[in-house]
């Protein structure tokens with residue numbers, strides 16, 4: 001019998017967290033040793049070329065399609081090529097639609113209009129803004145960013161959108177606000193993963209105001225020169241490339257300005273492994289695997305057990321230290337390296 005063993009980088013956070021946290025540990029260990037989880041996951045079909053047309057491209061009937069492409073901001077260059085769009089569109093983490101990587105088909109059934117974004121908490125005036133109004137008000141551009149998942153795989157993506165600093169400006173936060181709490185939509189009918197009651201829905205993430213207004217913090221409305229497909233977080237998602245991927249929250253409907261550090265989704269699920277800061281740091285291992293290197297995924301050929309994608313060293317702050325390292329110098333002294341996870 002062929003026993004397929006999962007590699008750490010292939011281990012979905014599902015296997016890493018919900019089984020570990022919610023199933024009997026010995027039962028889980030047995031199941032894992034027997035290869036059932038690996039077998040179940042490895043048999044999931046990734047989209048072949050024939051399916052690509054269905055998986056790739058903007059959501060159906062997106063009224064903003066005519067605004068794309070946005071002008072590329074040349075300040076963000078990459079040392080490796082962009083990842084293939086078909087890969088980025090069909091290899092996803094989006095627990096609202098299930099814990100496997102192949103949720104794209106389900107996600108694409110989600111309507112992206114009407115889509116309202118609530119801005120509340122410690123702001124001059126609470127407001128709800130329509131996504132299309134927001135698109136008309138924001139300074140739109142394209143940026144090429146690295147994306148480094150905590151599972152130790154990475155991709156290079158051309159995002160379209162606007163700097164989060166522009167949204168913070170628009171929100172007019174009060175001087176006492178210290179954090180921005182971000183919330184994903186809830187719709188149990190469309191997002192079947194949200195029927196899993198052991199997760200603390202909605203998905204919540206957070207940044208300090210200094211992080212949110214750093215030049216790198218980006219709100220993406222598109223990728224590859226067109227509106228963002230649902231599986232990648234359309235119509236609105238965060239892209240914070242110096243942090244592990246789970247910080248880049250998808251399907252955003254709410255920004256709350258607050259003086260309280262937000263309790264984030266993954267921190268609530270598995271606090272010892274997924275912290276608030278989550279800055280990419282090759283020197284701080286995940287409790288169950290090394291973060292020293294990553295598998296760079298360029299195309300769908302790099303996925304699966306047979307393939308051997310490029311192993312590259314992970315860089316501190318995912319290579320963005322020049323822009324963000326200064327945000328953490330005080331914290332490092334205050335809390336030590338542990339809270340960096």
Ligand SMILES: Nc1nc2c(c(=O)[nH]1)N[C@H]1C(S)=C(S)[C@@H](COP(=O)(O)O)O[C@H]1N2
Pocket residue numbers: 013088091092093094095096147148149150184203231232233245246247248249250251
């Ligand atoms: N709402 C929500 N946002 C999310 C997630 C999620 O499960 N739900 N997964 C995160 C993780 S772990 C990663 S790696 C990225 C994946 O983004 P991509 O599918 O566009 O590559 O989305 C992040 N944002």
Ligand SMILES: [Mo]
Pocket residue numbers: 093148149150151244245246
């Ligand atoms: Mo991730």
